[in-house]
Amino acid sequence: TTRGMLIRLDDDVLSLKPSAVVMLMGTNDLEEGATPGVIAGNVKLIVAKLKKHNPQMPIVLCNVFPSSATKKRPADKIKQINALYQAVVKGDPQITVVDTWTLFADEKGDAKKPEFPDLLHPNAAGYRKWRLALLPIFATLKLTETAADDFKLEEGYRSLFNGRDLTGWGYRPTTEQMLKARANWHRRDPNAPPWPVVKKAVAFDGKTVT
Structure with a gap:
């Protein structure tokens, strides 16, 4: 949960002195009954701690993945969370938002079984798709080595x-x-x-x- 991540942030993240942080969080909070506003508030606190720790460190914030109402994670609540995330980080040059909801959502806004067999966790195909979405961002942020352009x-x-x-x-x-x-x-x-x-x-x- 975002609350758990906030509690563990110092010991499990900042103590490692990361050169960048990728965040994907919020879906487990819904199962526990947290509101989108509370979830976004926790993310705001996490972002503030990351920025205080290192004002230059790139932060990549992934939108909450789609899931299903059958998993207590309805599409409308997830979309509310993602909209609030956008508001939290709007205009912040240190933060890059990745629209991983649109990347995975079906026409109803739910997860697709070929990528999320249990409608909650991505399988190998889902992780591969997520990786391909992140690689260009890592390259832009100079977090990975890129091949010389011989165009x-x-x-x-x-x-x-x-x-x-x-x-x-x-x-x-x-x-x-x-x-x-x-x-x-x-x-x-x-x-x-x-x-x-x-x-x-x-x-x-x-x-x-x-």
């Missing part, structure tokens, strides 16, 4: 930026396929960020700002 431009390559203005750039109208994807996204998560819709093409030719 070479193709013959005849022409830059889309002319060095003067935004000629050639602009907005394309939102396609029907994208509109359907937008509707599905917001249906699955009412707290999802806005998805702008472009009705008419807009060209930035000759402009230096939009």
Whole structure:
């Protein structure tokens, strides 16, 4: 639970002098009857202790995984927790949030059995998917070694930026396929960020700002 993690933080985490911390917590609290507000409050205290310990240490906060109401972890409560987590860390450059709820949730907001056989714990496939979501973040934070980029431009390559203005750039109208994807996204998560819709093409030719 988040309460247990708060109690054990000094001995089990900070004493190890970590170079970074990845956090995934909150689901067990629901089974014990804790409210989303209490859970988020504990996470806020944990984050504060981590930041006090090392103001430069990267903190990666994973959204609570989906589960099931049959496990006393209904989707609406988990979404409330994740929304509160976002509010707790909003605008904090030391913290990176990973949307591991959307990564694993089905259309009802529950865990998928092929990845969570007991609707609670990920299996090998689930852990593999989680790992692949974290690796780019670790690379960005320089927590892992990355291979040298040997990318070479193709013959005849022409830059889309002319060095003067935004000629050639602009907005394309939102396609029907994208509109359907937008509707599905917001249906699955009412707290999802806005998805702008472009009705008419807009060209930035000759402009230096939009």
